[in-house]
Amino acid sequence: MILELDITKLLVVFDRRYSLSEFRTASQVVPGSYADELVERIHNCLFKYPRDILAEYEKYYAVEYSDFAEFLYWKYRVDRDIAQKITARISDGVFIGYCRNSIWMLTDETVTAVLKRILSDLGEKGNESSD
Amino acid sequence: MKVRTDFVTNSSSTSFVIITTGDFERADFFELMGVPKNSPLVPLFDALYYHLQAEMHPIEEYFQLYRRAVGKWLELLQNEFADEVVERIVEAEKAGHKAFIGKLASDDGDQIEAFFCTDSFEVENEKIYFNALDCAW
Numbered sequence: 381m382i383l384e385l386d387i388t389k390l391l392v393v394f395d396r397r398y399s400l401s402e403f404r405t406a407s408q409v410v411p412g413s414y415a416d417e418l419v420e421r422i423h424n425c426l427f428k429y430p431r432d433i434l435a436e437y438e439k440y441y442a443v444e445y446s447d448f449a450e451f452l453y454w455k456y457r458v459d460r461d462i463a464q465k466i467t468a469r470i471s472d473g474v475f476i477g478y479c480r481n482s483i484w485m486l487t488d489e490t491v492t493a494v495l496k497r498i499l500s501d502l503g504e505k506g507n508e509s510s511d
Numbered sequence: 512m513k514v515r516t517d518f519v520t521n522s523s524s525t526s527f528v529i530i531t532t533g534d535f536e537r538a539d540f541f542e543l544m545g546v547p548k549n550s551p552l553v554p555l556f557d558a559l560y561y562h563l564q565a566e567m568h569p570i571e572e573y574f575q576l577y578r579r580a581v582g583k584w585l586e587l588l589q590n591e592f593a594d595e596v597v598e599r600i601v602e603a604e605k606a607g608h609k610a611f612i613g614k615l616a617s618d619d620g621d622q623i624e625a626f627f628c629t630d631s632f633e634v635e636n637e638k639i640y641f642n643a644l645d646c647a648w
Contacts, residue, residue, distance in 0.1 A: 407552060413545020414634050415552055484629075488622035490554050497551040 381506065384487050385456060392477045393466055395504050397427045406501040422483055430477025434470065469506060524616040525628050528596055529567055530603045530640040535611070539638045558623045567613035570600065577614070596642055
């Protein structure tokens with residue numbers, strides 16, 4: 381799930397943090413090409429640079445909020461229903477990250493379908509996207 | 512002094528140059544960008560290809576369209592592009608290759624076009640030269 385919090389910030393929720401090498405392999409682009417470079421930038425945006433906000437919550441905010449869903453709602457302005465759905469996936473060990481939207485087009489319908497296929501090839505189960 | 516207090520947007524359009532030895536074919540473009548037929552990225556580069564195809568114009572047509580200028584296109588090119596790019600275009604015309612200029616916009620509501628409008632790069636192979644170095648804010 382890629383959630384656009386505002387024009388510059390994203391919340392990402394994936395089964396796990398995928399490595400660049402597996403993301404690159406699933407993308408099936410020519411090594412060293414422009415597409416290869418773009419794949420690396422997309423990977424970095426989604427998996428390398430995001431701050432792990434579940435870890436942030438557990439370390440600093442668990443005493444302040446009644447649960448993780450409340451934390452998402454109040455600190456990151458995530459819709460309550462979506463916050464509940466994300467919270468329900470914590471037990472599956474999901475990766476929940478907060479990052480700058482450096483690629484701009486990640487919530488585009490075509491790009492969402494591209495990412496869905498790449499992640500599906502990597503075994504992602506909960507890769508539904510939302511704007 | 513004027514102070515704007517409401518929402519401010521920053522829109523842009525940027526130029527690109529494409530030189531081809533023949534027609535601007537999809538298969539050649541995909542080879543240039545490094546996207547094989549079976550790659551999941553095909554739909555993304557298809558979108559880019561069709562944006563480029565729709566927006567690219569032969570040099571003189573481009574200047575008529577965007578600058579309302581006729582003739583003296585070499586001078587117009589020199590005003591708009593780096594010397595190396597102008598030289599490439601001139602050489603391409605001499606060699607009978609096709610040279611095109613086009614624009615991508617960041618404010619047409621299309622995220623893919625907006626991304627490539629602001630991404631700066633230059634790629635080439637034996638069939639296509641694609642210069643998007645002007646694509647930056």
